[in-house]
Amino acid sequence: MSSKDWIEKDFYAVLGVDKAASADDVKKAYRKVARESHPDHNPGDPKAEERFKAASEAYNVLSDSGRRREYDEMRSLFGSGAFRRNARGGGQPGGTPFDVSDMFGGAGGGDRRFGGAGFQDLFSSIFSGGQAGGQAAPRGPARGRDVETEVALDFGDAVRGVTLPLTLRAPGVCDTCHGNGAKPGTQPRTCPVCHGAGVTTRDQGSFSFSEPCRNCQGVGTVVEEKCPECHGSGGVTKTRTMNVRFPAGVADGQRIRLAGRGEPGERGGPAGDLFVHVKVRPDELFGRTGDDLTLSVPVTFAEAVLGTDLRVPTLDGAVTLRVPPGTPSGRVLRARGKGVVRRDGQAGDLLVTLDVVVPARLSDEARTALESFAEQTPPAAREHLDARVRRVS
Numbered sequence: 001m002s003s004k005d006w007i008e009k010d011f012y013a014v015l016g017v018d019k020a021a022s023a024d025d026v027k028k029a030y031r032k033v034a035r036e037s038h039p040d041h042n043p044g045d046p047k048a049e050e051r052f053k054a055a056s057e058a059y060n061v062l063s064d065s066g067r068r069r070e071y072d073e074m075r076s077l078f079g080s081g082a083f084r085r086n087a088r089g090g091g092q093p094g095g096t097p098f099d100v101s102d103m104f105g106g107a108g109g110g111d112r113r114f115g116g117a118g119f120q121d122l123f124s125s126i127f128s129g130g131q132a133g134g135q136a137a138p139r140g141p142a143r144g145r146d147v148e149t150e151v152a153l154d155f156g157d158a159v160r161g162v163t164l165p166l167t168l169r170a171p172g173v174c175d176t177c178h179g180n181g182a183k184p185g186t187q188p189r190t191c192p193v194c195h196g197a198g199v200t201t202r203d204q205g206s207f208s209f210s211e212p213c214r215n216c217q218g219v220g221t222v223v224e225e226k227c228p229e230c231h232g233s234g235g236v237t238k239t240r241t242m243n244v245r246f247p248a249g250v251a252d253g254q255r256i257r258l259a260g261r262g263e264p265g266e267r268g269g270p271a272g273d274l275f276v277h278v279k280v281r282p283d284e285l286f287g288r289t290g291d292d293l294t295l296s297v298p299v300t301f302a303e304a305v306l307g308t309d310l311r312v313p314t315l316d317g318a319v320t321l322r323v324p325p326g327t328p329s330g331r332v333l334r335a336r337g338k339g340v341v342r343r344d345g346q347a348g349d350l351l352v353t354l355d356v357v358v359p360a361r362l363s364d365e366a367r368t369a370l371e372s373f374a375e376q377t378p379p380a381a382r383e384h385l386d387a388r389v390r391r392v393s
Helices: 003-008 011-015 023-037 046-062 065-077 100-104 119-128 155-160 301-306 364-376 383-392
Strands: 147-153 162-173 199-204 207-212 235-246 255-258 274-280 287-289 292-300 308-314 317-323 332-335 350-357
Touching: 011 023, 011 046, 023 046, 046 065, 147 155, 147 162, 147 235, 155 162, 155 274, 235 255, 292 301, 292 308, 301 350, 308 332, 308 350, 317 332, 317 350
Parallel strands: 147 274, 292 350
Antiparallel strands: 162 235, 199 207, 255 274, 287 292, 308 317, 332 350
C-alpha cells in the first residue's frame, strides 16, 4: 500500500465507522462488511470481492494503533478527502493543480526530486527540517555517541559513597587537531552549499522541504586538509582516566549518568554521555533492603528465654541491643540510624533478625537439666491443633 493510497482512500468510510470509533467498533464493523461481501457468499460477484479487499485493507490500517495514528496525521496534513480528482488522477486543493503521484512518485514510493526518499523521510522533514518562514535550522557537528561501562563496588563503599578512578579505552578528542578534523595550521571553512546551516531547503509548490546537506553531511563546515592523526573525524581511540564519585547509597544495578563524558562529537561536536552501571559485591555479613541494612544474629535457647544484651557490628562500629526475655526465633530488633544514609541526610536502620540455635548434641548434664526444665514448663498452646486432629481422626 503506497502513501498515495493512504491520502486518497477513506478507510473509515469503507468500514462505515466514525473517525472517533473505538478499536472494538472498528473490529465489529470489519467483521460485518467481511461477512456480507466474502467471495464464498458472493460467488462470481467482482464488486463484492472488491468490497472485501477494501475492508481488509482498511482494517489492516485502523486495527493497528500506530498505523492508524500515522494515517490520521497524513490525511489531516494533506486535506483528508479535499483533493478533487483531475484528469491525471491527482487532485486540486483550493483550486491549485496538485497531483499526489507527482509528490510520491510511482510504485517505487520515492521521487527523484526528494533524493528517492519515501513518505516517512518527507513527513519528518516537514516537521523538523525548517523554521518559520522556510529558513533551515542550523545543524552543526553531530553529537557524540553515549558510552557505557560497568564498575563493581564493595558493599561498604556503595553504602558510604566513594570516589574511584575509572579507566576507559574509548573514542576521545584528537590532540593534534583538538577536535576540528583539520590539519594543524588550517581551519575548516564554511560549507559553500548550505552556508553553514547544515541543511539545504527545496521549495515544492506550497511546501518547503529540508534535508541534511550532502556536501558537508550536515556539519556546516568542510575540511579541505584533513588531520593526519584522525583523518578528519576529530576523534581518536585513546585510554583516559577520570575520577568518578559514587554517591552514598548507590544500589546494585543502578545506572549513573555523567553528562558530556562520553564519545566526543565529530569535528568538534558536543560529546555524548557516559553511563556507569553499578554492580555491588555482596557482603559476608550484611544485606540490604532499600535504605535498611539487615543482619542475622544467632542466639542460644537460654538467651532467648532469659533475655540478654547483644553486641552486634555495624558498618561503622558496633551497637548493643537488648533481647527481652521470652524472645521467639525470628524476631527483628531495630538499631535506628545505622543503615544507608539518604540524600536528605537521614539514614535507614539496621534490622537484626534473631535466630534461636538448637544444639544438635547435648551433654548428659545438659540433657538432665533440660528434662527437668521441660517438666516444670507449661506445654505449648496447641489446643486448636488438637481439636482439628480429633475431628479428622
